[in-house]
Every structure is written in C-alpha cells, then in structure tokens.
Amino acid sequence: MARFGEPGVLVLLSLSDGAKHGYAITADVLEQTGVRLGPGTLYGSLTKLVERGLIAALPSDDRRRPYEITAAGRAALAAQLATWSRVVQTGQSRLAQA
Amino acid sequence: MARFGEPGVLVLLSLSDGAKHGYAITADVLEQTGVRLGPGTLYGSLTKLVERGLIAALPSDDRRRPYEITAAGRAALAAQLATWSRVVQTGQSRLAQA
DNA sequence: ATACGATGTATCGTATGGCGTAGTAGGAGG
DNA sequence: CCTCCTACTACGCCATACGATACATCGTAT
Numbered sequence: 001m002a003r004f005g006e007p008g009v010l011v012l013l014s015l016s017d018g019a020k021h022g023y024a025i026t027a028d029v030l031e032q033t034g035v036r037l038g039p040g041t042l043y044g045s046l047t048k049l050v051e052r053g054l055i056a057a058l059p060s061d062d063r064r065r066p067y068e069i070t071a072a073g074r075a076a077l078a079a080q081l082a083t084w085s086r087v088v089q090t091g092q093s094r095l096a097q098a
Numbered sequence: 099m100a101r102f103g104e105p106g107v108l109v110l111l112s113l114s115d116g117a118k119h120g121y122a123i124t125a126d127v128l129e130q131t132g133v134r135l136g137p138g139t140l141y142g143s144l145t146k147l148v149e150r151g152l153i154a155a156l157p158s159d160d161r162r163r164p165y166e167i168t169a170a171g172r173a174a175l176a177a178q179l180a181t182w183s184r185v186v187q188t189g190q191s192r193l194a195q196a
Numbered sequence: 197a198t199a200c201g202a203t204g205t206a207t208c209g210t211a212t213g214g215c216g217t218a219g220t221a222g223g224a225g226g
Numbered sequence: 227c228c229t230c231c232t233a234c235t236a237c238g239c240c241a242t243a244c245g246a247t248a249c250a251t252c253g254t255a256t
Contacts (some may be wrong), residue, residue, distance in 0.1 A: 005213060005243095006104065013185060016192040023233050023248070032188050033181060040215045048213080063222065065232060074193060081189045083131060084182045088110060090130050091179045094114040095172060103214095103242065121204050138244045141206065146242085161204065161251065 004052070004076075007037060007045045012077040015055055021064040022046065049073070057092060102150070102174075105135060110167060110175040113153060119162040120144065147171070149179045 014020060014028040026037050037045075046067060049055045054073035059064040069077070111128040112118060124135050144165060146163075147153040152171035156164040167175070 007214070010185070013189045013192070016189060021233075033185055035181070038215055038216080038217090039234075040237090041213090042215095043236095045216070057136060077189060078193055081186050081193075083133070085132055085186045085190075087107070088179050088183045088186060091111045091175060092183075094111070095176055095179075096253075100252090102206085104241070119204075136244055137204095137206075138246080139242090140244095142243070156201070194221095 001022045004045070004048060004054075007041050008049055008054075009077065009080050010035060010037065010053060011042070011045050011049060012073050012080075015069040016074065019058055019066045019068040022097060023064075025067075027082060100145060102143075102152075105139050106147055106152075107175065107178050108133060108135065109140070109143050109147060110171050110178075113165060113167040114172065114175060117156055117166040118166045119164045123165075175180075185195060 010029045010033060011025055012088070014025045017028070020028065022042055026042055030036050046055070048069055050057060050067070052072075053070060054076050055069050056065045060066065108122055108127045108131060111130070112123045115126070118126065122142055123142055127133050144153070148155060148165075150170075151168060152174050153165045153167050156166055158164065
C-alpha cells in the first residue's frame, strides 16, 4: 500500500522538526544522519510524498518552496520508526553474541 | 558504494542469528519485524547479497539451500543499524515534542 | 493409495524508485 | 561583472522491489 523508501523517511524525519524547503531538508538530513541526498533523490521523494498526502506544499514567499508534514505523514513516520527500532534492537542483540 | 535496500538488511538481520535457508529467513523476518517477504523479493535479495560478498551459499544437504552471513555482511549490517538507530532516536525525540 | 496443505526454491515481468547530471536563476561578496 | 553559494527543475538510466507464477517434496489424514 503505502510504499516509500529510505529517502522518504529521511524527508519526513526532517520535516517532523518543522516546515522546511528542499535545500534546508538536504542540509538537515546531512547533519542529522550523515546521508547526502542529491537533487534527484530529494525532489523525487518530495513529489511522491505530496501525492500520498504525507507532506503538503506551503505557499512560497520567494523562490523557496517550503513543505510541512501532515498528520498522516507523522503517523507513517512513527510506524516506520517503530519497525526500524525493532530491527535495530534485534540486530544489535544478535550481533553482540559472537 | 555498497547500496542495498531494506529487504537486504532484513535478510542480513535474519542470518546474523545463524545460517538459514530461504524459507526459514522469510519466517524469521516475519516473526521478528512483521514484514512479509515474497519469493521475488527474497531470492532477488539473496542473489544480490551473494554477489556483493555479504552472505555466502552453503552446500545444500537436501533440497534446502542455506546461506550464512560473512564478516563483510556483519559489518554492513552493523553500519546500517547504526544509521537507523540515529534516525530512530532523532525521529522519536522530534515526534515527542508536539 | 491419495489428496491436500505446508515446505521450499526459482524465474519472469514490470512499475517504481534511487540518484546522478545538467541546466536555470537569484543573491551576496570581492 | 564575475564567481560562488543558494535553490529548484527536468531528464533519464538502471537497479530494485515485488507480485504472479510455476514446480518439487514432505507429512499427514482420510
């Protein structure tokens, strides 16, 4: 059903902090996770997330185009984080027993 | 460089527990994460992970074809889990402040 | 004996996603 | 005025995800 990949999750993560425009999302994701999103990846993800109602475009004052996360986007992010959290805990416990 | 998607991570997670064959991986991933991997996804991932040296095929005694994780696979899994761990912590802290 | 459900692997097709490249353009500073 | 940072758009290749499909084997109950 709701299919979006890792870049989409990182965008939702960044917007969960507050509305941002594309370039600021890139900088935030890089700072928070060390992952560098290129323009193709970033704007492709933004388009898909808008189509799915997980984020919404805000009126652009200047040449920047800000986006905000929606309630559905927060729910999707929370669900994905819960799954990853289980994976991380299971994985780290399994890797620990060498 | 070494790029593999979420199914690949789940396979590595499953094999970090010990060698398993395909069907057993599906069952383990379902139990541990709630994610159901179809045959296409599973065997496609297995092929790619073998090509990248992250897992290795073991000699098959019966009709089962077991795989084991390699040292490189453990390292790749650990790296991915570390990134996800950061994302989960950042995200949950951001979602918490409503 | 046999039918059936569970186990187990493999392949094909394809829509989508990931991501690099290149191009456009405003603003700031030397 | 030239160049570097910011900021977005457009394009396109290729890998990936994943459903559909097929087929072999085992255990078990009837």
